[in-house]
Amino acid sequence: MRLACVYVPQLALQAALRRSPEAREAPSALVAAQGKSKPRVVELCAAARGAGVRPGMTAAQAAAACPGLRLFTATAADAEAGAAALADVGYAFAPRVERDGERIYFAADDLGRLYPDGERTIAQAVQAHAARLGFGARVAIAPGKGSARVATRAHELAVVPAERAAARAFLAPLPISFFTDDGELSAAFRRWGTRTAGAVAALPPSAVALRLGPAGAAVARLSRAEDDEPFLPQLPPDALEEAVELDYPIYEIEPLAFVLRGLCDRALERLAGRSLACAGLTLRLSLDPRGLDVREVPLAAPTREAKTMVELVRLDLARRPPEAAVRGVHLIALPARVRATQLDILRPAGPAPNRLAATLARLGALVGPENVGTPAAVDSWREEAIAMQAYPLGGGAPGTAPGGEPGLCLRHRRPPEEIEVLMERDGPAALRGAETTARVLIAAGPYRLSGEWWRGDPGDPAGTGSWAREYWDVHASDGAVYRLHRDGRSGRFYLDGYYD
């Protein structure tokens, strides 16, 4: 089995840098507070180290040592999002991934079909994808987890041979400190004069086990390229999460939308790596000083457009603003696969599914998702009743020609508009509404309709309760033929619309 290992040194700092990509070129460091003590540097980049910054310095000391230093505060949100994004590097190439702190492992056996030029090309592709997600990563492909882990410590990009003898030769010159995180164990090997894996591999295994115990024996086995660590992969989580904790609370929607744009960009980049789109959003806003605002933002169709997602969230926030300032944003994106559809040889090709999905999402952002779809019948005798159902993204069976002569259409007012009607013995004689004032030339009716009496409580004309109406078709002096009704209970008149 060939395993790929992706190692992101100083993952916490790199995770913080994902939300400030412009700071990657500058010296940067991550500070964290231990208890009530001052925040101290816990991770730093090579440029900061070169300028004299060291772990354990306070923020003031670090800033004094390196004037241009960018300091980031360690947050749980960054760490979680960074670890999940690292896992997504693996999920872009394999269905299952093992997560292990700053490293991930995944099987690379079948990737040879996609990258026939060799395993080095695979490693380069993985490294390039990690860079797209904001990580400077080291990648190695090896016969086992242990040798892959050691190779990432020693090289930016490495391919450990599959044959044991060749793998042993590959590992032999590497320092023994790369093989274990235990400093005392490394020191013990150094005291014996065995500083490289080759020297340790030459020692009798039983003697090493006798003197250094199981940990020492495991290091000795690994130095002989006897890699027996089990590979424990996991399936990807159902939802994809990105989060940010803000340095100061945000009170307005526009700055919040700016923060959301970054989150959406990063989430979509991760989804794109897995050939997925976002089918739904859940937003958890941490309020200041306490409280949580959880809202679901429906998408009309799976999309890969951050602009559309931000627009939908912005509309939702404008419709229902948070009750307090926001100090943290947690975005949960629901992944969905955009499926290809089979075209019909005899029918015109419709919109491309991906473009249609993006268009539906953008239309949803423009007019509201509840206003985009396809008409659906409602189980009601109310004339104005109609429902909207989701527009099918996939193609279906071909349509059939509608039969019969062309019918008349009624343009509905929803809800029906209350109007004043002058009634005479034969029916309506004049009507007056917000947009119409006219004499009635001919009135046809009344047509009495009632329904939904089983619902019990009588409701208003636009409601859902029982109803009883007298309908009239009237030819008005403005030339139009209106449909109006008188509510049987209230006696009020309502304009349903006009024929057109």
Added chain:
Amino acid sequence: MSVRALDLVRDPEIAREISAHLVSLERLGEARGRRATGLPALDALLGGGWPRAALSEISGRRSSGRTAIVRAALAAAIAAGETTALIDVGGTLDARAATGVAAAAAGPALLWIRCVAAQALKAVDLVVAAGGFGVVALDLCDARLRLPDAAWVRLRHAARAQGTTVLVATSARRLGAFAAAAVELGGAPAFDTDGPPLFTGLDVRVSRVRAISPQQRHEDQSPCASLAFTSRS
């Protein structure tokens, strides 16, 4: 595919399906650039139907048959397997008419967008730019909105690029020279007055005010047609 080639298809059902879609070269030439309106009299008036890849305008006052003509065009396009969209300002779609259109659409259904007048142009831009839509209807019948010429220029360009027929229904002519075809409607309601009055439908007179091509304008001396939309209820 010639008739002899069609004979080679052994399954009679498949042969029937294919032959239903075969058209003669002459008819193909005539129909190129046109899309059936769903109303034979209107097809004849427009020289084959609504122009493809262009804007067309249907204008008229209330109860002049604008909505029925738009619905007929959408139903015809859906029956031909096209994907269609309706940008419905005010959400006035008739449930029974919609059900009729949906019945014709076992496959690609009608994309229905309810919006206010200010969003209509942006919505139609998005739909046309998506590509693949055969007919897109913009219902501005009750909209009180003044649109700049640049909007129509942009929409015409998009329709041309995507091969989409864009039908704009208005209360008065708005598109001017931006429409490749335009009809004005005048309707009169029909009542059966033998007994108590009964509304039976609309008699619509269609006047072609903008021809698709100058040649057609000269050939046809009486650019009018009559349509009847009957009430089925």
